Amino acid sequence: MQTICVKTASAKYDVVAGSGLIGSLAPRIERVCGKLPRRVFVLTSAPIWGLWGQAMQQSFSEPPIVMFLPPGEKHKTLASVEGLLREMAQAGGDRGSLLIAFGGGIVGDVGGFVASIFMRGIPYIQVPTTFLAQVDSSVGGKTGVNLPEGKNLVGSFHQPLAVFADIGALETLPERELRAGLMESVKAGIIRDRALVRFMEEHAEEVLGRDAKSLEKVIAASIRMKAGVVNQDERESGLRMILNFGHTVGHALEQATGYKTLLHGEVVGWGMVAALYVARERGTITRAQFSRLEKLIHLYGPLPALKLRVNKVVAATGGDKKNVGGVRRFVLPLGIGDAGVVEDVTAAELEAAVGYMLGRRGERTMLPSCEA
Amino acid sequence: MQTICVKTASAKYDVVAGSGLIGSLAPRIERVCGKLPRRVFVLTSAPIWGLWGQAMQQSFSEPPIVMFLPPGEKHKTLASVEGLLREMAQAGGDRGSLLIAFGGGIVGDVGGFVASIFMRGIPYIQVPTTFLAQVDSSVGGKTGVNLPEGKNLVGSFHQPLAVFADIGALETLPERELRAGLMESVKAGIIRDRALVRFMEEHAEEVLGRDAKSLEKVIAASIRMKAGVVNQDERESGLRMILNFGHTVGHALEQATGYKTLLHGEVVGWGMVAALYVARERGTITRAQFSRLEKLIHLYGPLPALKLRVNKVVAATGGDKKNVGGVRRFVLPLGIGDAGVVEDVTAAELEAAVGYMLGRRGERTMLPSCEA
Numbered sequence: 001m002q003t004i005c006v007k008t009a010s011a012k013y014d015v016v017a018g019s020g021l022i023g024s025l026a027p028r029i030e031r032v033c034g035k036l037p038r039r040v041f042v043l044t045s046a047p048i049w050g051l052w053g054q055a056m057q058q059s060f061s062e063p064p065i066v067m068f069l070p071p072g073e074k075h076k077t078l079a080s081v082e083g084l085l086r087e088m089a090q091a092g093g094d095r096g097s098l099l100i101a102f103g104g105g106i107v108g109d110v111g112g113f114v115a116s117i118f119m120r121g122i123p124y125i126q127v128p129t130t131f132l133a134q135v136d137s138s139v140g141g142k143t144g145v146n147l148p149e150g151k152n153l154v155g156s157f158h159q160p161l162a163v164f165a166d167i168g169a170l171e172t173l174p175e176r177e178l179r180a181g182l183m184e185s186v187k188a189g190i191i192r193d194r195a196l197v198r199f200m201e202e203h204a205e206e207v208l209g210r211d212a213k214s215l216e217k218v219i220a221a222s223i224r225m226k227a228g229v230v231n232q233d234e235r236e237s238g239l240r241m242i243l244n245f246g247h248t249v250g251h252a253l254e255q256a257t258g259y260k261t262l263l264h265g266e267v268v269g270w271g272m273v274a275a276l277y278v279a280r281e282r283g284t285i286t287r288a289q290f291s292r293l294e295k296l297i298h299l300y301g302p303l304p305a306l307k308l309r310v311n312k313v314v315a316a317t318g319g320d321k322k323n324v325g326g327v328r329r330f331v332l333p334l335g336i337g338d339a340g341v342v343e344d345v346t347a348a349e350l351e352a353a354v355g356y357m358l359g360r361r362g363e364r365t366m367l368p369s370c371e372a
Numbered sequence: 373m374q375t376i377c378v379k380t381a382s383a384k385y386d387v388v389a390g391s392g393l394i395g396s397l398a399p400r401i402e403r404v405c406g407k408l409p410r411r412v413f414v415l416t417s418a419p420i421w422g423l424w425g426q427a428m429q430q431s432f433s434e435p436p437i438v439m440f441l442p443p444g445e446k447h448k449t450l451a452s453v454e455g456l457l458r459e460m461a462q463a464g465g466d467r468g469s470l471l472i473a474f475g476g477g478i479v480g481d482v483g484g485f486v487a488s489i490f491m492r493g494i495p496y497i498q499v500p501t502t503f504l505a506q507v508d509s510s511v512g513g514k515t516g517v518n519l520p521e522g523k524n525l526v527g528s529f530h531q532p533l534a535v536f537a538d539i540g541a542l543e544t545l546p547e548r549e550l551r552a553g554l555m556e557s558v559k560a561g562i563i564r565d566r567a568l569v570r571f572m573e574e575h576a577e578e579v580l581g582r583d584a585k586s587l588e589k590v591i592a593a594s595i596r597m598k599a600g601v602v603n604q605d606e607r608e609s610g611l612r613m614i615l616n617f618g619h620t621v622g623h624a625l626e627q628a629t630g631y632k633t634l635l636h637g638e639v640v641g642w643g644m645v646a647a648l649y650v651a652r653e654r655g656t657i658t659r660a661q662f663s664r665l666e667k668l669i670h671l672y673g674p675l676p677a678l679k680l681r682v683n684k685v686v687a688a689t690g691g692d693k694k695n696v697g698g699v700r701r702f703v704l705p706l707g708i709g710d711a712g713v714v715e716d717v718t719a720a721e722l723e724a725a726v727g728y729m730l731g732r733r734g735e736r737t738m739l740p741s742c743e744a
């Protein structure tokens with residue numbers, strides 16, 4: 001079990017990564033809050049609750065009030081938020097209530113947002129159950145929902161009281177989701193952690209085989225990277241931008257495909273390929289580094305093949321939330337383990353990178369151990 | 373013109389009260405922001421825009437994007453919020469955009485909330501046009517909307533960049549709204565400012581006659597009181613509670629009447645009568661102080677007569693947002709110019725106070741000058 005402290009201007013809390021957390025949640029929350037609040041709400045999805053609900057409830061002497069969010073990005077809406085807020089009001093929720101977001105990234109984003117605006121803000125705890133949510137969305141206090149006009153256009157910064165990332169929950173995670181989530185760890189390594197890049201290169205088999213120790217190592221390193229960045233820049237005014245490596249083109253892919261066919265981690269994987277291409281052409285990474293990192297991405301693939309036109313993807317980058325005053329921001333790696341933000345990527349550079357990305361096949365490279 | 377500085381843990385900004393502010397908004401915003409953001413949104417109501425829109429626009433070299441909220445509490449909803457957020461996204465709003473809330477309390481509450489969640493928070497400026505909004509809701513960063521289950525159950529704390537309270541805008545304010553708004557100034561005096569109580573007793577005629585100098589004095593004193601409290605307690609964990617004097621029963625009246633027949637200031641007026649009664653019975657104010665303060669409330673009346681059953685009002689206090697863990701909180705004055713929060717008001721005390729309040733006639737007492 002590893003504990004990583006997140007300390008922002010507005011809050012300080014622990015992220016705990018390890019096994020057996022779901023079954024011991026109540027006493028853990030008591031340690032954080034002093035005592036369990038009178039009303040505890042759990043936001044979850046029916047599949048997660050079916051798998052882990054009983055394990056979670058057993059540690060509570062009084063059962064929490066369970067609310068469900070149907071799975072899928074299409075329910076990450078203000079309409080869902082309103083329904084949940086009304087449920088809480090009807091159940092007698094007050095300013096002293098606590099919300100537990102128990103599920104994947106969507107549950108975490110929606111739950112955090114609901115907590116941030118119910119009665120002008122109540123405390124909440126993240127219990128992420130997917131790899132992606134554990135290493136990325138549950139840490140850092142970003143909450144939100146989509147508008148028809150774009151993803152995550154509405155939300156808040158609201159830090160949780162604590163995050164409990166139970167590696168046991170990953171046992172039941174579909175293979176494709178695990179691989180997609182691992183893209184965020186690849187990202188973490190590329191922008192901030194050379195050692196993580198190496199570990200992931202050398203231990204792909206254990207990680208993909210869900211070896212608990214290897215997973216904990218990758219998860220803790222990814223969280224530590226993110227916490228380090230968030231600690232220095234809670235509200236994404238500068239450094240936190242680098243966490244968006246792969247996301248400029250990634251978000252464009254999500255928009256261009258209607259958020260339907262690809263998982264978030266998969267578009268980030270493809271987006272990293274495009275960003276690496278820009279970086280290679282500009283010389284902020286060498287050709288050798290480019291090949292090594294592209295190989296790493298495909299090692300944790302396969303990324304689903306893309307059937308899109310270059311124009312469509314390029315056009316979709318225009319609506320990215322990171323754009324302030326019409327500038328197209330881009331995160332580029334500087335070697336391996338460092339990255340910076342540039343604002344002068346030209347349309348031609350972007351087109352070339354997207355063209356390269358669309359021309360690649362998404363199939364997984366052989367595992368190194370199989371090459372031997 | 374008077375400038376009051378608000379300084380909370382999360383922000384520091386000026387509230388300017390005076391004449392001619394609406395016509396000089398752009399240069400004033402430039403002084404606050406450095407330069408005018410590329411996209412400026414104005415949220416307003418059609419009536420206010422009809423009266424003051426031209427005056428406001430003239431100081432902008434590029435006209436801001438104007439969005440309308442239909443008047444009335446029934447539009448203070450998440451559905452309205454969603455519509456506005458979508459309008460902003462469609463108009464190319466980004467994280468660097470600015471929102472100006474130009475209107476009464478509802479426009480300010482909704483505008484502030486929209487600003488707090490659009491792209492996880494953009495800056496906003498309050499330009500309140502009603503007395504109530506100028507002295508109360510525009511200062512302190514409380515934003516929010518209603519749910520069918522209750523008023524202001526959803527919202528955030530999001531401090532504006534600045535507040536410009538133009539006393540000129542009060543010229544066109546309906547008489548009833550002015551009187552209702554003045555209840556918040558009466559409240560300010562009772563809980564925190566003896567001198568304001570005296571000034572309002574002695575200058576009722578000038579204030580109600582909209583003498584600019586007298587109005588500015590009352591408005592500035594009210595804002596100063598609120599700023600002083602907010603500065604010490606942004607998130608209403610302790611001291612800020614006293615601002616809710618008159619609001620426990622006031623909110624109950626709003627709920628019992630379906631937010632339809634009474635203005636917010638009017639229910640606060642009646643709620644203060646009830647709270648003063650509890651205070652008198654407990655001896656935290658004398659009988660003489662009770663009479664004097666009740667008289668002051670009616671001096672700025674008339675408060676519309678109430679036709680409600682005691683039970684209904686008492687039951688409606690149960691849902692007040694200030695209740696944490698089922699405790700019924702009540703703000704009681706301690707003499708004139710001070711107040712405290714108690715949690716042990718019994719059902720019997722509350723019933724007696726509500727009974728007294730419902731038995732009173734709301735007609736305005738004679739102005740002191742007429743008694744002479």
